[in-house]
Amino acid sequence: MLELHGVSKRFGETLAVNSVSFSCQRGELVGIIGRSGAGKSTLLRLLNRLSDPSEGRITWDGEDVSRLKGSALRKWRRRCAMIFQQFNLSPRLDVITNVLVGVVGERPLMSSLIKFFPAADRARAILELDALDMAGAALQRAVTLSGGQQQRVAIARAMLQEPDLILADEPVASLDPVNAEVVMEALQKICRERNVPVIVNLHSLDIARRYCTRVIAMAKGAVVFDGPPSALTPQV
Numbered sequence: 001m002l003e004l005h006g007v008s009k010r011f012g013e014t015l016a017v018n019s020v021s022f023s024c025q026r027g028e029l030v031g032i033i034g035r036s037g038a039g040k041s042t043l044l045r046l047l048n049r050l051s052d053p054s055e056g057r058i059t060w061d062g063e064d065v066s067r068l069k070g071s072a073l074r075k076w077r078r079r080c081a082m083i084f085q086q087f088n089l090s091p092r093l094d095v096i097t098n099v100l101v102g103v104v105g106e107r108p109l110m111s112s113l114i115k116f117f118p119a120a121d122r123a124r125a126i127l128e129l130d131a132l133d134m135a136g137a138a139l140q141r142a143v144t145l146s147g148g149q150q151q152r153v154a155i156a157r158a159m160l161q162e163p164d165l166i167l168a169d170e171p172v173a174s175l176d177p178v179n180a181e182v183v184m185e186a187l188q189k190i191c192r193e194r195n196v197p198v199i200v201n202l203h204s205l206d207i208a209r210r211y212c213t214r215v216i217a218m219a220k221g222a223v224v225f226d227g228p229p230s231a232l233t234p235q236v
Ligand code: ADP
Pocket: 011, 014, 015, 016, 034, 035, 036, 037, 038, 039, 040, 041, 042, 043
């Protein structure tokens, strides 16, 4: 279980995240909504420790992960899968190589490096792609795929890390409505089947209502709503 205790992040005069506290269970699909500048991205970056909190504590199963350093910090980052708006695939590399990057955690030097990946990793990569209906595209270059397909490849790459926590920063913001649905359904399935918490920043309240088990609304860095989508009032 993930717990935040009074987590704040200050950038000079700006309080980007203001004393945020909540806990999140395995199997929850939490949508974070709020206007641009509300602190959503900063919050995700604090969770995977790309950014250090100015105040407060973040714990995972009781262990404080907000002060980790060195190899313990790198290990925590590997346990947090990150999914981005812009997919961040290497466009000219093929799909399976893009997914295998999930086991090394960095970009390979050449696509020919694929032969150095153990067969077991390649088999896992194909399984993850298959779970997202993308195994048929394994040998295609990423650049040839639609945005929705690229995002599914990015999710497969993230799953190869066997994450404890999935963090997605506006994963459907650059997709058309149909692809946005496909990607949200994929996250929903992963959340249910793998029993991991998924925290997803969304700018669409409609998508949050339809897919999330819980919605957290932020304004000026603070949590202003936290509950099931059914409890959201229309004006939130
Ligand atoms: P959101 O993701 O909800 O759009 P952000 O987390 O990106 O919001 O930003 C929250 C606030 O923190 C904004 O006022 C933004 O300008 C500020 N901020 C974010 N990152 C930085 C940074 N690296 N340096 C200074 N200010 C930042």
